[in-house]
Amino acid sequence: MARTLLDKVWEAHTVRTLPSGQTQLLIGLHLIHEVTTPQAFQMLKDSKLKVRMPERTFGTLDHIIPTTDQTRPYADPLAEDMAEHMIRNMKEFGLPLFDMASGRQGIVHVIGPELGLSQPGMTIACGDSHTSTHGAVGAIAFGIGTTQVRDVLATQCLAMAKPKLRQVRVDGALAKGVYAKDVILAIIGVLGVKGGVGYAYEYAGPVIERMTMEERLTVCNMSIEGGARFGYVNPDATTIEYLRGRPYAPAGAAFDRAAAWWKTMATEPGAAFDDVRHLDGAAIEPVVTWGINPGMSVGVSQSLPTPESAPEPERPTFREALAHMGFAAGQPIKGAKIDVAFVGSCTNGRLSDLRAAAEVAKKGKVAKGVRALIVPGSQQVAQDAEAEGLHEIFQAAGFQWRKAGCSMCLGMNDDKLQGREMSASSSNRNFIGRQGSPTGRTLLMSPAMVAAAAITGAVADVREILK
């Protein structure tokens, strides 16, 4: 019987079936950061346990670090304390840390693929919900909590139930000005924020197959926003060429053997899925969220829906969203004024994202009264962008060019919204309070759309600017 990538990866990593009926699943790559791990290390110390396979865990600093002055000690004593704990724990347990001096620091979901750590056929876990990002290389990659981080450190395993599998096919071709971010927002718009609960998503179809690796990373990143704990794209020639020559990818003859194995892990023709859904890529236009979860979105040319258009149980949340955002049902999204523009995050903080934003930034200047931040996803992304002169394009247009980190995606450093500020953001969550202000407001969109909003001062259609 034809098998899926999920079947094959799951089977290869099954240690045993637990008495509870769950699978004891081996974790091939464990990535950690400073926010969700100190308690796990403490639990390990309390139980006098060692790290089972120290060569399979890698760490970085991303969530709390400032993106302006990164000299230690950090100005924020709480951030300094977290960084200090991370550095000390990694040293004590003999684990590699990509710190500032390494030149490899960055958002954990940017550096994993960038360094070639994340590879097809692996199981990957990290104490962060956006671990689903790494599924883009053909891995089974998912977020876990801190107590599970302890389990991975102590046993290199997790107790897991295999999810159902839904294939999400995007047919046709995308129009100019429509990006991977629009594709995943459109998918979540159709399937809903809880549509993926109990499922893993296999993204497929011509639009996905034609995507670059960075675009696939954007799509898989937001699987969790659709309720799916993980999503993946089958490894193909794009995957193999992306990984060739990366620092932690196999080299020489081993690379060819690896590539051959990676290809065997892809879903076989004729494999059965628990569900298959189709989207027409040509029908997708630039998408903007208008509400308080990533499923509340419209095409940029459209108007906000009315609460009455939603099923009865959804209406209270719908009304709460309109009230929080200060929007009226039926109003157009285009023209909604913004105060802040943010390009960055594990969703859209890669080189191609910065290039797309820079192409738009060239067409104007940041509008008066708008604060615009460009935050590269990693030190490598920053270096590559600077080599191309992207930072100069941004600075000339009035954008701030920052250092790598999670930044305003979740506002754990100084990069926060103030009061009710409205943000055009390339990040992944528009939850109430997400960008650091309890009353702050977030409009999710592609990096090019964020740049378009920055130079016009309001939600704009990037297709008109790129004409």
Next chain:
Amino acid sequence: MSTTDFKRRQVSGRGISLPGNDIDTDRIIPARFLKEVTFESMGEHVFEDAKTQNPEHPFNQSVSQGASVLVVGQNFGCGSSREHAPQALMRWGIRAIVGGSFGEIFFGNCVMLGMPCLVATQADLEWLQKAIGREPQTSVTVDVEQQEVRFGDRIIKATMPDGPRHQLVGGTWDSTAVLLEAGAAIETTARKLPYVAGF
């Protein structure tokens, strides 16, 4: 501690209703309170911003103080994987949650803390939330083993998938010890993987 102490066959206590769908973990505990190297203070900040903005928030009500069974809507705990969210709820006093559906990472985190999350129908949830509103002093019993919730003389069906249910009922949810029992099979499985073996 013996396995008996870990068994979560049923949880009883006063109820607290939190209506609404898609309540994410940022809402349960905003990110700025995550800058701590322990979970100790999390209970103080549960729903901090929601409580400040809404004096009527259920977690502000004096009648809700001391409640331990939380009744929620659909997709509760979606979003961030932060275990700080269930930690905050648990440290506030919550011992079991009944809802329409749960964010999967949140659900898994709750199991790791020995906190059952059971799924009931929309109609039953609405009934239960209203009943708790009417009689906040009445005890709600979440029976994990029987997969039902009892309130007064009414019983509603509330389910949990077999795997985590067995973990909770059997007292094996604190999984490190269980996973370590696999012994050398862990290394054997690893060695068979081409990427571990170095291709």
